[in-house]
Amino acid sequence: MNIAILGFGTVGSGVYKIIKNAKRQAQNLHVKHILIRKNKKPDLPEMTDSIDEILNDQDVDVVVEVIGGIEPAHQYIVDALKHHKHVITANKAVIAQYMDEFTRVAAQNDAKFYFESSVGGGIPWIQGLERALRVDDVNKIQGIFNGTSNFILDQMHRTGKPFNEVLMEAQQLGYAEADPSADIDGLDVANKLCISVDIAYDLFIKPTEELPIFGIRNITEDDMTHFDKLGMTIKLMGKSHQRGHEFDYMVEPTLYYGDTLEAHTRDNYNLISLIGETIGTLKFMGQGAGQLPTANAVIQDILDIFQGKEHLKREFKSTFKFQPNLTRNNYIVRSEIDCSQLFGDYAPELRGDYLVVHDIPVGEMHQKMRRVLQRDETAFMASLPTKKGGAAK
Numbered sequence: 001m002n003i004a005i006l007g008f009g010t011v012g013s014g015v016y017k018i019i020k021n022a023k024r025q026a027q028n029l030h031v032k033h034i035l036i037r038k039n040k041k042p043d044l045p046e047m048t049d050s051i052d053e054i055l056n057d058q059d060v061d062v063v064v065e066v067i068g069g070i071e072p073a074h075q076y077i078v079d080a081l082k083h084h085k086h087v088i089t090a091n092k093a094v095i096a097q098y099m100d101e102f103t104r105v106a107a108q109n110d111a112k113f114y115f116e117s118s119v120g121g122g123i124p125w126i127q128g129l130e131r132a133l134r135v136d137d138v139n140k141i142q143g144i145f146n147g148t149s150n151f152i153l154d155q156m157h158r159t160g161k162p163f164n165e166v167l168m169e170a171q172q173l174g175y176a177e178a179d180p181s182a183d184i185d186g187l188d189v190a191n192k193l194c195i196s197v198d199i200a201y202d203l204f205i206k207p208t209e210e211l212p213i214f215g216i217r218n219i220t221e222d223d224m225t226h227f228d229k230l231g232m233t234i235k236l237m238g239k240s241h242q243r244g245h246e247f248d249y250m251v252e253p254t255l256y257y258g259d260t261l262e263a264h265t266r267d268n269y270n271l272i273s274l275i276g277e278t279i280g281t282l283k284f285m286g287q288g289a290g291q292l293p294t295a296n297a298v299i300q301d302i303l304d305i306f307q308g309k310e311h312l313k314r315e316f317k318s319t320f321k322f323q324p325n326l327t328r329n330n331y332i333v334r335s336e337i338d339c340s341q342l343f344g345d346y347a348p349e350l351r352g353d354y355l356v357v358h359d360i361p362v363g364e365m366h367q368k369m370r371r372v373l374q375r376d377e378t379a380f381m382a383s384l385p386t387k388k389g390g391a392a393k
């Protein structure tokens with residue numbers, strides 16, 4: 001099977017490396033082209049700066065898009081599908097924006113569009129979710145979806161190192177995005193959660209302003225010490241619930257008691273859970289970021305195409321409505337301004353430097369925190385577990 005890799009960054013070079021040192025079924029794969037930027041000197045014989053050379057090469061079966069970002073990635077994916085090439089991408093940002101278009105164009109051109117590596121790096125999460133959906137409605141998803149933020153929080157927790165130092169380590173290890181704000185502000189989680197929700201509920205939702213997203217940029221070493229004293233560990237979570245004809249969706253720092261699997265998810269690992277009607281809770285864990293685990297998931301998709309293994313068909317026909325206030329949580333808030341009046345309807349309770357807010361609808365909480373951030377850009381919040389030993393709702 002002939003492959004063209006678009007982009008030769010962390011993941012692209014990982015795919016090349018695995019195929020070059022191929023073992024087992026990966027020996028059936030051959031890299032024919034690697035697309036590099038215009039004016040960049042090619043240092044491998046497969047390298048070209050011409051996308052047309054790749055699109056017009058009848059021998060190319062699969063195009064692997066790992067350029068990242070929205071354009072030209074979006075255009076290249078559409079063009080490759082229109083040239084009847086199967087497309088595999090690890091690019092969660094472009095899938096979250098254009099999943100419906102890619103699905104439609106792939107079907108029209110009798111091509112496959114697979115993206116296992118885009119969510120959870122090396123974890124077979126999309127495959128697991130699609131498998132669960134063959135039997136069950138999946139009405140809850142929650143996960144540690146970002147390796148960089150998990151690495152940062154885990155290192156801060158275990159070593160006491162400051163935020164910026166561990167962020168730099170995550171960048172050096174190849175976990176972080178080119179612009180790491182997507183990792184620390186929750187946008188990368190938002191993209192991955194959108195993709196998961198699209199599949200789980202068979203609808204198309206884009207990560208927009210409307211969605212409740214709060215990142216970890218403002219967490220301090222003092223916050224870490226405080227949460228530690230409470231016997232809790234903080235994780236950046238993506239969560240969604242579906243009930244009746246409604247679903248919600250949120251990205252937020254979340255506290256877990258020390259005896260939970262989430263609290264024990266270390267380094268660049270991700271832990272993603274689903275709840276299905278008959279299967280109950282299923283948890284998927286593995287390296288959610290990093291060159292070889294992510295490249296491994298790309299290769300798995302290529303092998304699925306090679307072996308004719310079909311993935312779940314999506315129609316986006318569901319009429320579920322986004323309802324930001326579907327669930328309620330307790331939260332802990334730190335701010336230099338007095339927020340007790342703002343949260344007056346939710347039994348605010350001052351505990352040292354922190355305010356605990358009770359049973360507040362999630363969407364409303366995020367809206368109020370946007371107002372707090374306008375006056376105190378260092379403010380932080382996290383949702384609290386509902387009961388000892390249990391994860392947050």
Ligand code: HSE
Nearest residue numbers: 146147148175177289
């Ligand atoms: N920057 C991403 C992460 C890479 O840290 O999870 C994998 O999607």
